[in-house]
Amino acid sequence: MKIGTALTMEINNSETGEISKYRSSVIEKTAHHLLIDLPIDDKTNKTVFLPEGTHMKITYIGTDQTVYMFHTEIAARVKENIPALAITFPEKEAISTIQRRQFVRIDTAVDVAVHRAKDSFTTVTADISGGGISVILPESHPIDISERLDIWIVLQMHSGDFQYIHAIAEVIRVDDDNGVSKASLKFVSINESEQQLIIRYCFEKQLESRKKELS
Missing domain, CATH: 2.30.110.10 (Electron Transport, Fmn-binding Protein; Chain A)
Known part of the structure; x- marks a missing residue:
């Protein structure tokens, strides 16, 4: 440490x-x-x-x-x-x-801004974990496998505060899910304190889901 x-x-x-x-x-x-x-x-x-x-x-x-x-x-x-x-x-x-592999991955839609040399666009996640995210791809913004993206993720924590997470992510897979294009991104550069925030966010969401199931 x-x-x-x-x-x-x-x-x-x-x-x-x-x-x-x-x-x-x-x-x-x-x-x-x-x-x-x-x-x-x-x-x-x-x-x-x-x-x-x-x-x-x-x-x-x-x-x-x-x-x-x-x-x-x-x-x-x-x-x-x-x-x-x-x-x-x-x-x-x-x-x-x-x-x-034990990172908690949750299905949730949070706002994401994607920046690259040729263009920028905003979208939402399909899921998120401490190791990466899956995002919905707008039709007008295709991306390539192994492409590296400069991204900003907006998280609303349980406290109500908004946290803005910056990372460099690599495209590891692009899938078509019933006509909707999704890209799986792996974090290759992220501040460890911000990665901790993502992990905490995922655990909070998982806990909320379990409480709803029990209520």
């Missing part, structure tokens, strides 16, 4: 069963601890102060683009140049990996 790595934090309230989500990033790393920014609440976008001993689950994307997960707790509050938290960093054996 390198300095600046984006972290997603989940804290389970044992009394209510509610899971709160926060985001942070790594400031410094030692053999047994990570020094991280004060967490920002996903819903309020405000900095929160968590007490020592708070247990949480951390997920992050490594330099190999694999999603890693481990359980930890806040070891101390640290007063450096800026306020920070020290969390325990487990041994390698205690860090789990979530393979790329």
Whole structure:
């Protein structure tokens, strides 16, 4: 894990069963601890102060683009140049990996802007995951296999906030589905914190779907 790595934090309230989500990033790393920014609440976008001993689950994307997960707790509050938290960093054996094939892929329509040298166009996704998207192709804008596209994706998170994700994506497949052309795109360059936002968005949508099924 390198300095600046984006972290997603989940804290389970044992009394209510509610899971709160926060985001942070790594400031410094030692053999047994990570020094991280004060967490920002996903819903309020405000900095929160968590007490020592708070247990949480951390997920992050490594330099190999694999999603890693481990359980930890806040070891101390640290007063450096800026306020920070020290969390325990487990041994390698205690860090789990979530393979790329385990990225949650959901069927949903979100707005996408596609830019390339010869033209630009807007469309919507057919599905999305942390590894890429499938988009509906307008008839007037055919694309080629292996073509690389500069794309912007608009996500409305559970909190109601809009997040704008920028990525470079490669066209890996073009299909015709009952007269509708769809292109499957794989992310080849994306900021890891923005990729984390996509992963979080997919999990939120999956959770919403499960709640509807149970209601």
